[in-house]
Amino acid sequence: MSRREELKTRILDLVGAYYDEVHRPKPWREGDRIPYGGRVFDAEEMKALTEACLDFWLTSGRWSSAFEERFASYLGVGRSLLVNSGSSANLLAFMALTSPLLGDQALRRGDEVITVAAGFPTTVAPIVQYGAVPVFVDVTLPTGNVDVGALDEALSERTKAVFLAHTLGNPFDVKAVRAFCDRHSLWLVEDNCDALGSEVLAEGGRRLTGTFGDLATSSFYPPHHMTMGEGGAVCTSDERLHRIVLSLRDWGRDCVCPSGVDDSCGCRFSGQFGTLPFGYDHKYVYSHFGYNLKATDLQAAIGVAQLRKxxxxxxxxxxxxxxxxxxxxxxxxxxxxxxxxxxxxxxxxxxxxxxxxxxxxxxxxxxxxxxxxxxxxxxxxxxxxxxxxxFDALRVSGQGxxxxxxxxxxxxxxxxxxxxxxxxxxxxxxxxxxxxxxxxxxxxx
Ligand SMILES: Cc1ncc(COP(=O)(O)O)c(C=O)c1O
Structure with missing residues (x-):
């Protein structure tokens, strides 16, 4: 064993002992508070985090790639992209629909998005922030989900998308909503932040929520089904949407090289983009007005361990x-x-x-x-x-x-x-x- 391996083994053994001493759950005792949710973990998560610390890569790297691959495979979708929160995932999923790369299918300011008001604010916030128009339909009880009977009435010439969460893990009638979207050529975004692992019984078997939308989002904030502290993911099986979300997540750039990697396409200095001089460094070519919403490998390492559970x-x-x-x-x-x-x-x-x-x-x-x-x-x-x-601010500004x-x-x-x-x-x-x-x-x- 190399010195490096030997040191790592000793450190990880100590981390395991620390978990046992400090974090191992204890039986309930009179007077203990009973929370609604919280992180559930063992020494594996702490060891994975420690390994990522020892790597000291810090930004997204090998753990992030491993997580993205395994998370997509768990859901049964083509691609997943790790981001720093479920809210960032919602922002990216929505903004992807506004990409010029979608041509006539792109959502424009003033277009309408059908959603519900009984939910989490960041399912709706990106719609308002962009200057699109949220159209609120009622929900039903006891499911807490969208009243699919109201969708037809909500439709207008400007409707471009439906953006809905599966309320508290209970799937909305995703088959009816998908059929509605297909009938009217609308995008469907599933906010799957509260519903990881929920299943819809379909002909030929079960299908997880998060696989019906053109895009779906997840949150890994501690009370959710799995955690990495702060974290989220955007999933899609549409390669074009994946590429757009990747660009928006990573500063808006056109290049797809991961952090720390250069010239994976082999034409870093030989492309023509916009009116830039020929051969301008592709690493610094921007096809979107983007963000930086990446997560770190420290988060991803915890996620890799959590995903197994x-x-x-x-x-x-x-x-x-x-x-x-x-x-x-x-x-x-x-x-x-x-x-x-x-x-x-x-x-x-x-x-x-x-x-x-x-x-x-x-x-x-x-x-x-x-x-x-x-x-x-x-x-x-x-x-x-x-x-x-x-919403008071919207009333003042007159935004609809x-x-x-x-x-x-x-x-x-x-x-x-x-x-x-x-x-x-x-x-x-x-x-x-x-x-x-x-x-x-x-x-x-
Ligand atoms: C339905 C839903 N969407 C989005 C989010 C936002 O996730 P995050 O807290 O990771 O930003 C939450 C948060 O709990 C949520 O419940």
């Missing part, structure tokens, strides 16, 4: 959700309980509860009760995004958005809905505690 994480999320669903059946008079979208097997992000009108408590009372008992709760993100202060119908269910979610965790860090002791807290709220204990 995703099947077990998905199973645990399903098991925990089923435990809560069974145990809370008796509280159906008080809560509208969640249901999987027909024909799907979700990889749940959370357990959605909507307080019924006849319950003797409201949503805020329920949340206060649970939080006081140490059980962390979350809103369904924005509730109704159009009611947030960021459209609402189809009344968004009644969206408003109900804003008023009556919250969610609790199902993440793999919850064991039976913690889940039982959560159930007991809800039972005591309903006077059943």
């Amino acid at each position: 995703v099947p077990a994480f998905v199973e645990a999320r399903r098991r925990n959700w089923a435990f809560l669903r069974r145990a809370l059946e008796s509280l159906e008079d008080f809560f509208l309980l969640p249901e999987a979208t027909e024909g799907t097997e979700p990889s749940w992000f959370g357990f959605l509860l909507t307080v019924r009108p006849q319950a003797p408590f409201g949503r805020d009372g329920a949340v206060a009760h649970l939080e006081a008992k140490g059980i962390q709760t979350r809103m369904l993100f924005a509730g109704n995004l159009t009611r947030h202060p960021c 958005w459209r609402v189809v119908g009344e968004l009644d269910v969206t408003d109900r979610i804003m008023r009556d809905t919250f969610w609790i965790g199902v993440y793999p860090g919850l064991d039976e002791a913690r889940l039982t505690r959560m159930v007991e807290a809800l039972e005591s709220l309903c006077g059943r204990l």
Whole structure:
């Protein structure tokens, strides 16, 4: 063994011991808080991170390439690109649709994108930031997903795309949405940030969400299905879209050489681009007005270790959700309980509860009760995004958005809905505690 290998082995052994001493999960004890989500990891992630530290490559490199390859293969898509967050992934997926390389298919300012207001803001933000028009349709309960019956009404001559998230891991009716997009030649972007591992039962087998859209996005922020701290991915099986996202992610450049690699095409100094002088260095030729949204190898190394655990994480999320669903059946008079979208097997992000009108408590009372008992709760993100202060600025500027119908269910979610965790860090002791807290709220204990 070389000196280098010997040192590395000693360091990694120490990291393993440190994990055991400091981070190994402990059984639940009275008084411990029960979070809605969080990173679930073992010594493997810490060792992978340490290896990447020892490489000291720092930017994207061998770990990033390995992650991109394995993540695409896990999903069953042609390509994945690692980025620094799910929000960056959404920004890139949207901006890719505005690329001049798409010709007449490109989205332009003033074009419309159908989406929902009951969700996470950065599914919608890129649409507004670019100067396109979000068109909000209502959602349905108990799935929490887009009302596909409203899509036809939302359509206009300017509609160019549909951009939707699978709410809390529960797939939207992706077959109906895909068919709608195909019928009207619209782009489909799936925000898969909360739904890694969710499956749609199709003829001939199951298919993961994130494989139906022209583009799909993932987030690796700690509460998500897998984590690398901050991180995200844009996936596509369309080579042209992949190339556009790559360019936008990496400063807008035309060249596809990874960081630290030069002239992989062999014509770095022999191309004609725009009105530049012939042979201008391809590394510095820009085909887009881009960003730098790359992640680092430190993040990717954690991701490589986490990805191996995703099947077990998905199973645990399903098991925990089923435990809560069974145990809370008796509280159906008080809560509208969640249901999987027909024909799907979700990889749940959370357990959605909507307080019924006849319950003797409201949503805020329920949340206060649970939080006081140490059980962390979350809103369904924005509730109704159009009611947030960021929309005031649009009213002032006169920039448009459209609402189809009344968004009644969206408003109900804003008023009556919250969610609790199902993440793999919850064991039976913690889940039982959560159930007991809800039972005591309903006077059943
Ligand atoms: C549906 C959805 N999309 C996008 C994001 C943004 O991901 P990130 O926090 O990695 O930016 C989130 C965040 O949790 C989300 O829930």
